[in-house]
Amino acid sequence: MCRVVVEHAAPTGQPVPQVAQVKEKFGSLRVYWSGAVDDFVTGASLMAEALSKRTCELTGRPGRMTKRGGYFQTLCPEMALELGAKPVSRGDDVQMAPLSASALTDRYSQIASAPVDVPEHLLDVVDAMLGLLAEVGKDTSISVTEIGYTDNRLNVCVDGGGDLALGIAACAAAVRL
Numbered sequence: 352m353c354r355v356v357v358e359h360a361a362p363t364g365q366p367v368p369q370v371a372q373v374k375e376k377f378g379s380l381r382v383y384w385s386g387a388v389d390d391f392v393t394g395a396s397l398m399a400e401a402l403s404k405r406t407c408e409l410t411g412r413p414g415r416m417t418k419r420g421g422y423f424q425t426l427c428p429e430m431a432l433e434l435g436a437k438p439v440s441r442g443d444d445v446q447m448a449p450l451s452a453s454a455l456t457d458r459y460s461q462i463a464s465a466p467v468d469v470p471e472h473l474l475d476v477v478d479a480m481l482g483l484l485a486e487v488g489k490d491t492s493i494s495v496t497e498i499g500y501t502d503n504r505l506n507v508c509v510d511g512g513g514d515l516a517l518g519i520a521a522c523a524a525a526v527r528l
Contacts, residue, residue, distance in 0.1 A: 352382070352399035355521045359391050368392055378416050378423030379403045394483075394518020401479040402526070413475055416440075450474040455481060462488045462495055469500040472528050476505065480523035487512045487519070495520075503527070 353370070360367040368386040375381070380403035382396045407414030407427035414427040417436035426436055452467040455474065459481040469477055477498060487493055493512035500506065507520040 352395050352522050352525075355395045355518070355525050356392050359395075359518070359521070360387070375408070378408075378418075378425050390514035391518035391521070394487075394515040394520075395522040396518075397483055397515075398480060398519045398522035401483055402476065405475045405479060450478055459485055459495070461485065462493050463498065464494050465497050465499075467498045469498060469505060473500065473505055473526070476523055476526050476528070480507070480519055483519045484509065484512065484516055487516050 368384045371385040372383040412427040414425045419436035455467045494510045497508035
Protein backbone atom coordinates (compact mmCIF):
# COMPACT_ATOMS: atom_id res chain seq x y z
CA MET A 352 0.00 0.00 0.00
CA CYS A 353 2.75 2.45 0.92
CA ARG A 354 4.66 1.74 -2.30
CA VAL A 355 1.47 2.30 -4.33
CA VAL A 356 0.87 5.64 -2.57
CA VAL A 357 4.46 6.82 -3.14
CA GLU A 358 4.33 5.77 -6.82
CA HIS A 359 1.04 7.65 -7.20
CA ALA A 360 2.49 10.90 -5.82
CA ALA A 361 5.87 10.79 -7.61
CA PRO A 362 4.87 11.62 -11.22
CA THR A 363 2.63 14.50 -10.16
CA GLY A 364 5.20 16.11 -7.89
CA GLN A 365 2.63 16.33 -5.14
CA PRO A 366 3.82 15.69 -1.60
CA VAL A 367 3.60 12.12 -0.38
CA PRO A 368 1.10 11.80 2.46
CA GLN A 369 2.56 10.68 5.75
CA VAL A 370 1.32 7.72 7.75
CA ALA A 371 0.07 9.16 11.03
CA GLN A 372 -0.94 5.88 12.66
CA VAL A 373 -1.07 2.16 11.86
CA LYS A 374 -2.96 -0.15 14.17
CA GLU A 375 -5.14 -3.18 14.46
CA LYS A 376 -8.76 -2.58 15.36
CA PHE A 377 -11.35 -5.35 15.66
CA GLY A 378 -8.98 -7.80 14.01
CA SER A 379 -8.04 -5.82 10.92
CA LEU A 380 -5.59 -3.16 9.79
CA ARG A 381 -6.33 0.54 10.18
CA VAL A 382 -4.16 3.20 8.54
CA TYR A 383 -4.51 6.91 9.26
CA TRP A 384 -2.78 9.47 7.06
CA SER A 385 -1.80 13.12 7.33
CA GLY A 386 -0.90 15.55 4.59
CA ALA A 387 -1.89 15.29 0.94
CA VAL A 388 -4.50 12.54 1.21
CA ASP A 389 -6.66 12.18 -1.88
CA ASP A 390 -9.22 9.63 -3.08
CA PHE A 391 -6.49 7.42 -4.57
CA VAL A 392 -4.76 7.12 -1.18
CA THR A 393 -8.10 6.42 0.48
CA GLY A 394 -8.82 3.67 -2.07
CA ALA A 395 -5.41 2.05 -1.57
CA SER A 396 -5.95 2.12 2.20
CA LEU A 397 -9.41 0.56 1.89
CA MET A 398 -7.94 -2.26 -0.20
CA ALA A 399 -5.12 -2.92 2.29
CA GLU A 400 -7.63 -2.97 5.14
CA ALA A 401 -9.91 -5.36 3.21
CA LEU A 402 -6.99 -7.71 2.57
CA SER A 403 -6.07 -7.68 6.24
CA LYS A 404 -9.47 -9.24 6.99
CA ARG A 405 -8.42 -12.19 4.80
CA THR A 406 -4.80 -12.66 5.86
CA CYS A 407 -3.63 -14.46 8.99
CA GLU A 408 -1.81 -11.93 11.14
CA LEU A 409 0.58 -14.62 12.39
CA THR A 410 1.43 -16.63 9.27
CA GLY A 411 0.45 -14.49 6.25
CA ARG A 412 -1.66 -17.36 4.90
CA PRO A 413 -5.34 -16.95 4.00
CA GLY A 414 -7.33 -16.34 7.16
CA ARG A 415 -10.70 -15.35 8.51
CA MET A 416 -11.96 -13.31 11.44
CA THR A 417 -11.89 -15.12 14.77
CA LYS A 418 -12.49 -14.20 18.39
CA ARG A 419 -10.39 -15.31 21.34
CA GLY A 420 -10.67 -14.05 24.88
CA GLY A 421 -12.75 -11.05 23.86
CA TYR A 422 -10.37 -9.99 21.06
CA PHE A 423 -10.83 -10.24 17.31
CA GLN A 424 -7.98 -11.64 15.23
CA THR A 425 -7.65 -12.69 11.62
CA LEU A 426 -6.18 -16.18 11.69
CA CYS A 427 -5.67 -19.12 9.35
CA PRO A 428 -7.57 -22.28 10.35
CA GLU A 429 -4.46 -23.93 11.80
CA MET A 430 -3.58 -20.99 14.07
CA ALA A 431 -7.23 -20.55 15.11
CA LEU A 432 -7.32 -24.21 16.17
CA GLU A 433 -3.97 -24.00 17.96
CA LEU A 434 -4.96 -20.84 19.86
CA GLY A 435 -8.55 -21.86 20.55
CA ALA A 436 -10.02 -18.96 18.56
CA LYS A 437 -13.57 -19.30 17.29
CA PRO A 438 -14.71 -18.11 13.85
CA VAL A 439 -17.02 -15.12 13.91
CA SER A 440 -19.44 -13.80 11.35
CA ARG A 441 -19.95 -10.07 11.05
CA GLY A 442 -22.03 -8.12 8.58
CA ASP A 443 -18.91 -7.13 6.62
CA ASP A 444 -17.15 -10.48 7.02
CA VAL A 445 -15.80 -12.11 3.86
CA GLN A 446 -17.50 -15.08 2.24
CA MET A 447 -16.61 -18.39 3.85
CA ALA A 448 -17.47 -20.57 0.84
CA PRO A 449 -14.58 -21.59 -1.43
CA LEU A 450 -14.08 -19.06 -4.20
CA SER A 451 -13.98 -19.73 -7.90
CA ALA A 452 -13.35 -17.42 -10.83
CA SER A 453 -16.78 -18.13 -12.31
CA ALA A 454 -18.49 -17.48 -8.95
CA LEU A 455 -16.75 -14.09 -8.72
CA THR A 456 -17.69 -13.25 -12.30
CA ASP A 457 -21.32 -14.03 -11.46
CA ARG A 458 -21.31 -12.31 -8.04
CA TYR A 459 -19.97 -9.04 -9.43
CA SER A 460 -21.64 -9.06 -12.86
CA GLN A 461 -23.11 -5.61 -12.16
CA ILE A 462 -19.62 -4.05 -12.41
CA ALA A 463 -17.40 -6.66 -14.09
CA SER A 464 -17.79 -6.74 -17.84
CA ALA A 465 -14.92 -9.22 -18.22
CA PRO A 466 -14.54 -12.68 -16.74
CA VAL A 467 -12.21 -13.20 -13.79
CA ASP A 468 -9.15 -14.95 -15.23
CA VAL A 469 -6.64 -15.33 -12.40
CA PRO A 470 -4.95 -18.22 -10.58
CA GLU A 471 -6.71 -19.63 -7.54
CA HIS A 472 -4.23 -18.06 -5.11
CA LEU A 473 -5.42 -14.57 -6.16
CA LEU A 474 -9.17 -15.16 -5.86
CA ASP A 475 -9.34 -13.72 -2.33
CA VAL A 476 -7.56 -10.56 -3.53
CA VAL A 477 -9.92 -10.20 -6.49
CA ASP A 478 -12.96 -10.84 -4.28
CA ALA A 479 -11.88 -8.12 -1.84
CA MET A 480 -11.18 -5.69 -4.70
CA LEU A 481 -14.46 -6.34 -6.50
CA GLY A 482 -16.40 -6.03 -3.24
CA LEU A 483 -14.93 -2.56 -2.66
CA LEU A 484 -15.44 -1.53 -6.29
CA ALA A 485 -19.07 -2.68 -6.11
CA GLU A 486 -19.52 -0.36 -3.11
CA VAL A 487 -18.00 2.52 -5.10
CA GLY A 488 -20.32 1.57 -7.99
CA LYS A 489 -23.37 2.26 -5.82
CA ASP A 490 -22.59 5.99 -6.02
CA THR A 491 -21.07 6.30 -9.47
CA SER A 492 -20.81 4.44 -12.76
CA ILE A 493 -18.02 1.86 -12.75
CA SER A 494 -16.97 -0.99 -15.02
CA VAL A 495 -14.13 -3.45 -14.53
CA THR A 496 -13.08 -4.35 -18.06
CA GLU A 497 -10.13 -6.64 -17.30
CA ILE A 498 -9.25 -8.98 -14.46
CA GLY A 499 -6.36 -11.10 -15.62
CA TYR A 500 -2.94 -12.39 -14.70
CA THR A 501 0.22 -12.15 -16.79
CA ASP A 502 3.92 -12.05 -15.92
CA ASN A 503 3.13 -12.88 -12.26
CA ARG A 504 1.02 -9.74 -11.97
CA LEU A 505 -2.67 -9.09 -11.48
CA ASN A 506 -3.97 -6.90 -14.31
CA VAL A 507 -7.03 -4.80 -13.60
CA CYS A 508 -8.64 -2.14 -15.78
CA VAL A 509 -11.35 0.02 -14.26
CA ASP A 510 -13.47 2.57 -16.09
CA GLY A 511 -15.23 5.09 -13.87
CA GLY A 512 -15.23 5.37 -10.12
CA GLY A 513 -12.56 8.08 -10.12
CA ASP A 514 -9.39 8.05 -8.10
CA LEU A 515 -10.99 6.00 -5.30
CA ALA A 516 -11.50 3.07 -7.71
CA LEU A 517 -8.02 3.55 -9.18
CA GLY A 518 -6.45 3.38 -5.70
CA ILE A 519 -8.34 0.18 -4.90
CA ALA A 520 -7.29 -1.44 -8.18
CA ALA A 521 -3.66 -0.28 -7.91
CA CYS A 522 -3.29 -1.70 -4.39
CA ALA A 523 -4.84 -5.01 -5.48
CA ALA A 524 -2.52 -5.19 -8.51
CA ALA A 525 0.49 -4.62 -6.24
CA VAL A 526 -0.17 -7.79 -4.24
CA ARG A 527 2.46 -10.44 -4.86
CA LEU A 528 1.62 -13.97 -3.78
